[in-house]
Amino acid sequence: MSTLMLASEIGRRPVVTLSGEAVAQVKDIVFEGRAGRVSGFTLSGRGIFSGPKRQALPWAAVTALGPHAVMVRDEAAFEARSEVVDRGEAAGGDVLGSQVLTDAGTDLGKVTDVVIEVSVTAATVVGYQVASTEALGRQERTVYIPLPETVAVSGEALVIPASATDFVADDLPGFTGMVPAFRARLKDA
Template identity: 35%
Template sequence: MMLFTEVRGLPVVAPDGAGPLGTVTSLTVDAVTGSVSHVRWRGGRFGPEAALPWDAVCALGPGALRVRSAAAPESAPPHHDLLGRRILTDTGTGRGTVLDVAFDPRTARLLALFTTRGEVPADRLLGVGDYALVVRAG
Protein backbone atom coordinates (compact mmCIF):
# COMPACT_ATOMS: atom_id res chain seq x y z
CA MET A 1 0.00 0.00 0.00
CA MET A 2 1.15 3.53 -0.78
CA LEU A 3 -0.38 6.93 -0.17
CA PHE A 4 -0.77 9.71 -2.73
CA THR A 5 1.20 12.01 -0.41
CA GLU A 6 4.11 9.52 -0.46
CA VAL A 7 4.20 9.53 -4.27
CA ARG A 8 3.93 13.30 -4.76
CA GLY A 9 7.43 14.73 -5.04
CA LEU A 10 9.15 11.44 -5.99
CA PRO A 11 11.69 11.62 -8.80
CA VAL A 12 10.57 10.13 -12.13
CA VAL A 13 13.42 7.96 -13.44
CA ALA A 14 13.93 6.51 -16.94
CA PRO A 15 14.51 2.75 -17.30
CA ASP A 16 18.17 3.24 -18.18
CA GLY A 17 18.72 5.00 -14.85
CA ALA A 18 20.26 8.02 -16.60
CA GLY A 19 19.00 10.33 -13.90
CA PRO A 20 15.72 11.93 -12.95
CA LEU A 21 13.40 13.12 -15.71
CA GLY A 22 11.35 15.19 -13.30
CA THR A 23 9.16 15.02 -10.22
CA VAL A 24 5.69 13.52 -9.65
CA THR A 25 3.13 16.30 -9.19
CA SER A 26 -0.07 14.23 -8.86
CA LEU A 27 -1.97 11.10 -9.79
CA THR A 28 -5.10 11.02 -11.96
CA VAL A 29 -7.89 8.66 -10.91
CA ASP A 30 -10.42 6.91 -13.13
CA ALA A 31 -13.55 6.73 -10.97
CA VAL A 32 -15.14 4.06 -13.18
CA THR A 33 -12.33 1.53 -12.61
CA GLY A 34 -11.42 2.83 -9.14
CA SER A 35 -7.75 3.05 -10.01
CA VAL A 36 -4.91 5.42 -10.86
CA SER A 37 -4.96 5.98 -14.62
CA HIS A 38 -2.11 8.49 -15.11
CA VAL A 39 0.97 9.87 -13.38
CA ARG A 40 1.51 13.60 -13.78
CA TRP A 41 5.03 14.98 -13.51
CA ARG A 42 7.00 18.11 -14.24
CA GLY A 43 10.47 18.15 -15.76
CA GLY A 44 11.62 21.28 -13.96
CA ARG A 45 10.40 24.01 -11.69
CA PHE A 46 8.82 25.92 -14.57
CA GLY A 47 8.55 23.14 -17.13
CA PRO A 48 5.23 21.97 -18.53
CA GLU A 49 3.39 19.19 -16.76
CA ALA A 50 3.30 15.85 -18.59
CA ALA A 51 1.00 12.87 -18.06
CA LEU A 52 1.94 9.23 -18.53
CA PRO A 53 -0.51 6.33 -18.42
CA TRP A 54 -0.10 4.06 -15.40
CA ASP A 55 0.93 1.29 -17.84
CA ALA A 56 4.17 3.25 -18.45
CA VAL A 57 5.19 2.76 -14.80
CA CYS A 58 7.49 -0.22 -14.31
CA ALA A 59 8.33 0.26 -10.62
CA LEU A 60 7.24 2.44 -7.72
CA GLY A 61 8.94 2.59 -4.37
CA PRO A 62 9.69 5.02 -1.57
CA GLY A 63 12.68 6.46 -3.46
CA ALA A 64 11.48 6.87 -7.06
CA LEU A 65 8.95 6.12 -9.75
CA ARG A 66 10.60 4.30 -12.67
CA VAL A 67 8.96 4.53 -16.09
CA ARG A 68 9.34 2.42 -19.24
CA SER A 69 9.28 5.50 -21.46
CA ALA A 70 8.96 9.24 -20.89
CA ALA A 71 7.09 9.76 -24.16
CA ALA A 72 3.82 11.54 -23.35
CA PRO A 73 0.62 10.10 -24.81
CA GLU A 74 -1.30 12.00 -27.44
CA SER A 75 -3.96 12.98 -24.92
CA ALA A 76 -4.58 12.51 -21.24
CA PRO A 77 -7.95 12.52 -19.48
CA PRO A 78 -9.05 15.59 -17.53
CA HIS A 79 -7.31 15.81 -14.19
CA HIS A 80 -8.90 16.54 -10.82
CA ASP A 81 -6.52 16.29 -7.88
CA LEU A 82 -8.17 14.24 -5.13
CA LEU A 83 -6.08 15.69 -2.30
CA GLY A 84 -7.94 18.59 -0.73
CA ARG A 85 -11.10 17.86 -2.75
CA ARG A 86 -14.51 18.23 -1.06
CA ILE A 87 -16.51 15.00 -0.68
CA LEU A 88 -20.25 14.72 -1.22
CA THR A 89 -22.45 11.64 -1.04
CA ASP A 90 -24.80 10.78 -3.89
CA THR A 91 -27.58 12.20 -1.70
CA GLY A 92 -25.78 15.57 -1.36
CA THR A 93 -24.44 15.22 2.19
CA GLY A 94 -20.97 16.60 2.86
CA ARG A 95 -18.41 14.04 4.03
CA GLY A 96 -15.43 16.31 4.62
CA THR A 97 -12.30 16.77 2.54
CA VAL A 98 -9.80 14.24 1.16
CA LEU A 99 -6.57 14.21 3.19
CA ASP A 100 -4.96 11.23 1.45
CA VAL A 101 -5.68 8.21 -0.74
CA ALA A 102 -4.28 4.69 -0.28
CA PHE A 103 -3.66 2.55 -3.36
CA ASP A 104 -1.91 -0.66 -4.40
CA PRO A 105 1.26 0.37 -6.30
CA ARG A 106 1.31 -2.90 -8.30
CA THR A 107 -2.26 -2.81 -9.58
CA ALA A 108 -3.02 0.94 -9.18
CA ARG A 109 -6.36 0.05 -7.49
CA LEU A 110 -7.59 2.52 -4.90
CA LEU A 111 -7.95 1.03 -1.42
CA ALA A 112 -9.29 3.84 0.79
CA LEU A 113 -9.95 7.56 0.96
CA PHE A 114 -8.79 9.21 4.18
CA THR A 115 -10.91 12.26 4.93
CA THR A 116 -11.36 14.89 7.60
CA ARG A 117 -14.36 12.84 8.76
CA GLY A 118 -12.83 9.36 8.70
CA GLU A 119 -12.04 6.62 6.20
CA VAL A 120 -14.20 5.96 3.14
CA PRO A 121 -13.82 2.62 1.31
CA ALA A 122 -12.60 3.18 -2.26
CA ASP A 123 -15.39 1.04 -3.72
CA ARG A 124 -17.84 3.83 -2.78
CA LEU A 125 -16.23 6.27 -5.24
CA LEU A 126 -18.73 7.26 -7.94
CA GLY A 127 -17.10 10.25 -9.63
CA VAL A 128 -14.63 13.12 -9.49
CA GLY A 129 -15.48 16.56 -10.76
CA ASP A 130 -14.45 20.19 -10.62
CA TYR A 131 -16.45 20.86 -7.46
CA ALA A 132 -16.27 17.62 -5.49
CA LEU A 133 -15.63 13.92 -5.30
CA VAL A 134 -18.89 11.94 -5.11
CA VAL A 135 -19.21 8.76 -3.06
CA ARG A 136 -22.08 6.36 -2.51
CA ALA A 137 -23.82 7.02 0.83
CA GLY A 138 -23.57 4.19 3.24
Protein backbone atom coordinates in the same frame (compact mmCIF):
# COMPACT_ATOMS: atom_id res chain seq x y z
CA MET B 1 1.13 -8.12 -3.67
CA SER B 2 -0.12 -4.57 -3.43
CA THR B 3 0.76 -1.51 -1.36
CA LEU B 4 -1.30 1.47 -0.25
CA MET B 5 0.15 4.96 -0.85
CA LEU B 6 -1.15 8.48 -0.52
CA ALA B 7 -1.18 10.52 -3.71
CA SER B 8 0.64 13.32 -1.90
CA GLU B 9 3.55 10.94 -1.22
CA ILE B 10 4.02 10.26 -4.94
CA GLY B 11 4.41 13.91 -5.96
CA ARG B 12 8.05 14.99 -6.36
CA ARG B 13 9.19 11.35 -6.37
CA PRO B 14 12.14 10.87 -8.76
CA VAL B 15 11.69 8.98 -12.03
CA VAL B 16 14.67 6.68 -12.42
CA THR B 17 15.73 4.46 -15.34
CA LEU B 18 16.69 0.83 -14.76
CA SER B 19 20.27 1.89 -15.49
CA GLY B 20 20.10 4.16 -12.40
CA GLU B 21 19.78 7.59 -14.00
CA ALA B 22 17.31 10.04 -12.39
CA VAL B 23 15.68 11.61 -15.47
CA ALA B 24 12.70 13.55 -14.05
CA GLN B 25 10.42 13.84 -11.05
CA VAL B 26 6.67 13.41 -10.69
CA LYS B 27 4.80 16.71 -10.82
CA ASP B 28 1.15 15.55 -10.83
CA ILE B 29 -0.79 12.31 -11.02
CA VAL B 30 -3.17 11.90 -13.97
CA PHE B 31 -6.30 9.92 -13.01
CA GLU B 32 -8.83 8.21 -15.25
CA GLY B 33 -11.90 9.53 -13.46
CA ARG B 34 -14.45 6.85 -14.29
CA ALA B 35 -12.03 3.94 -14.02
CA GLY B 36 -10.59 5.22 -10.75
CA ARG B 37 -7.01 4.47 -11.65
CA VAL B 38 -3.77 6.27 -12.37
CA SER B 39 -3.20 6.69 -16.11
CA GLY B 40 0.15 8.46 -15.81
CA PHE B 41 2.20 11.31 -14.42
CA THR B 42 3.10 14.78 -15.55
CA LEU B 43 6.77 15.49 -14.98
CA SER B 44 9.17 18.22 -14.04
CA GLY B 45 12.92 18.35 -14.35
CA ARG B 46 15.21 17.47 -11.48
CA GLY B 47 16.47 20.28 -9.30
CA ILE B 48 15.20 23.45 -7.68
CA PHE B 49 15.06 25.59 -10.81
CA SER B 50 13.62 22.96 -13.14
CA GLY B 51 10.19 23.58 -14.55
CA PRO B 52 7.55 21.29 -16.04
CA LYS B 53 8.60 18.95 -18.82
CA ARG B 54 6.77 18.77 -22.13
CA GLN B 55 6.80 15.04 -21.75
CA ALA B 56 4.79 12.86 -19.40
CA LEU B 57 4.92 9.27 -18.25
CA PRO B 58 2.05 6.91 -19.11
CA TRP B 59 1.27 4.27 -16.47
CA ALA B 60 1.86 1.50 -19.04
CA ALA B 61 5.56 2.49 -19.17
CA VAL B 62 6.10 2.32 -15.40
CA THR B 63 8.06 -0.78 -14.39
CA ALA B 64 7.60 -0.12 -10.65
CA LEU B 65 6.21 2.49 -8.30
CA GLY B 66 8.17 2.04 -5.10
CA PRO B 67 8.40 3.94 -1.84
CA HIS B 68 11.31 6.06 -3.08
CA ALA B 69 11.12 6.22 -6.89
CA VAL B 70 9.12 5.60 -10.03
CA MET B 71 11.07 3.18 -12.20
CA VAL B 72 11.10 3.14 -16.03
CA ARG B 73 13.21 1.23 -18.56
CA ASP B 74 14.59 4.40 -20.13
CA GLU B 75 13.57 7.86 -21.31
CA ALA B 76 11.91 6.34 -24.38
CA ALA B 77 9.02 5.60 -21.97
CA PHE B 78 8.00 9.27 -22.02
CA GLU B 79 5.23 10.54 -24.32
CA ALA B 80 3.93 13.95 -25.23
CA ARG B 81 2.33 15.53 -22.18
CA SER B 82 -0.93 16.19 -24.02
CA GLU B 83 -1.33 12.50 -24.95
CA VAL B 84 -1.03 11.30 -21.35
CA VAL B 85 -3.23 14.06 -19.94
CA ASP B 86 -5.89 13.54 -22.62
CA ARG B 87 -6.11 9.83 -21.70
CA GLY B 88 -7.06 10.80 -18.17
CA GLU B 89 -10.62 11.94 -17.89
CA ALA B 90 -11.25 15.22 -16.13
CA ALA B 91 -14.64 13.99 -14.89
CA GLY B 92 -15.03 15.16 -11.31
CA GLY B 93 -11.91 17.30 -11.33
CA ASP B 94 -9.74 17.62 -8.26
CA VAL B 95 -11.38 15.95 -5.26
CA LEU B 96 -9.12 17.54 -2.64
CA GLY B 97 -11.24 19.70 -0.37
CA SER B 98 -14.49 18.06 -1.55
CA GLN B 99 -17.15 17.29 1.00
CA VAL B 100 -17.77 13.56 1.62
CA LEU B 101 -21.46 12.73 1.94
CA THR B 102 -23.16 9.39 2.45
CA ASP B 103 -26.08 8.44 0.24
CA ALA B 104 -28.16 9.01 3.41
CA GLY B 105 -27.09 12.68 3.50
CA THR B 106 -24.54 12.58 6.34
CA ASP B 107 -21.50 14.85 6.08
CA LEU B 108 -18.39 12.82 6.95
CA GLY B 109 -15.79 15.54 6.35
CA LYS B 110 -13.49 16.89 3.62
CA VAL B 111 -11.05 14.99 1.41
CA THR B 112 -7.41 15.76 2.27
CA ASP B 113 -5.67 13.07 0.17
CA VAL B 114 -6.30 10.14 -2.16
CA VAL B 115 -5.42 6.55 -1.18
CA ILE B 116 -3.96 4.57 -4.08
CA GLU B 117 -3.46 0.81 -4.15
CA VAL B 118 -0.34 0.05 -6.21
CA SER B 119 0.15 -3.42 -7.69
CA VAL B 120 2.45 -4.69 -10.41
CA THR B 121 -0.14 -3.98 -13.10
CA ALA B 122 -2.16 -0.97 -11.88
CA ALA B 123 -2.49 1.93 -9.47
CA THR B 124 -6.12 2.26 -8.39
CA VAL B 125 -7.94 4.77 -6.18
CA VAL B 126 -9.40 2.76 -3.28
CA GLY B 127 -10.21 5.42 -0.71
CA TYR B 128 -9.77 8.92 0.62
CA GLN B 129 -8.01 10.46 3.57
CA VAL B 130 -10.62 12.68 5.22
CA ALA B 131 -10.61 15.38 7.90
CA SER B 132 -13.62 13.94 9.73
CA THR B 133 -16.70 15.53 11.23
CA GLU B 134 -18.41 14.55 14.47
CA ALA B 135 -20.67 12.21 12.45
CA LEU B 136 -17.82 9.66 12.56
CA GLY B 137 -17.16 10.24 16.26
CA ARG B 138 -13.69 11.48 15.36
CA GLN B 139 -14.19 15.20 14.79
CA GLU B 140 -11.21 16.99 13.26
CA ARG B 141 -9.16 13.77 13.08
CA THR B 142 -7.74 12.25 9.96
CA VAL B 143 -9.46 9.02 8.94
CA TYR B 144 -9.44 6.75 5.89
CA ILE B 145 -12.68 5.91 4.12
CA PRO B 146 -12.94 3.13 1.50
CA LEU B 147 -14.59 3.63 -1.85
CA PRO B 148 -16.80 1.28 -3.82
CA GLU B 149 -15.53 0.33 -7.26
CA THR B 150 -17.58 3.16 -8.75
CA VAL B 151 -18.29 6.46 -7.02
CA ALA B 152 -20.21 9.65 -7.76
CA VAL B 153 -17.97 12.74 -7.74
CA SER B 154 -18.94 16.31 -8.57
CA GLY B 155 -16.85 19.44 -8.26
CA GLU B 156 -18.18 19.91 -4.73
CA ALA B 157 -19.08 16.57 -3.16
CA LEU B 158 -18.20 12.90 -3.15
CA VAL B 159 -21.15 10.58 -2.45
CA ILE B 160 -20.46 7.17 -0.94
CA PRO B 161 -22.69 4.43 0.50
CA ALA B 162 -23.58 4.94 4.17
CA SER B 163 -22.22 1.44 4.88
CA ALA B 164 -18.68 2.79 4.23
CA THR B 165 -18.75 4.27 7.74
CA ASP B 166 -18.46 0.72 9.14
CA PHE B 167 -15.04 0.41 7.46
CA VAL B 168 -13.33 3.66 8.51
CA ALA B 169 -9.72 3.34 9.74
CA ASP B 170 -7.59 5.72 11.79
CA ASP B 171 -4.36 4.97 9.93
CA LEU B 172 -3.17 3.65 6.58
CA PRO B 173 -1.89 0.27 7.87
CA GLY B 174 -5.27 -0.33 9.55
CA PHE B 175 -7.01 0.61 6.31
CA THR B 176 -5.39 -2.21 4.29
CA GLY B 177 -8.09 -4.81 4.97
CA MET B 178 -11.00 -2.37 4.94
CA VAL B 179 -11.33 -1.91 1.17
CA PRO B 180 -11.81 -5.60 0.25
CA ALA B 181 -14.13 -6.13 3.23
CA PHE B 182 -16.24 -3.10 2.27
CA ARG B 183 -16.45 -4.12 -1.40
CA ALA B 184 -17.37 -7.69 -0.41
CA ARG B 185 -20.24 -6.36 1.71
CA LEU B 186 -21.49 -4.27 -1.21
CA LYS B 187 -21.49 -7.33 -3.49
CA ASP B 188 -23.39 -9.39 -0.90
CA ALA B 189 -26.02 -6.68 -0.43
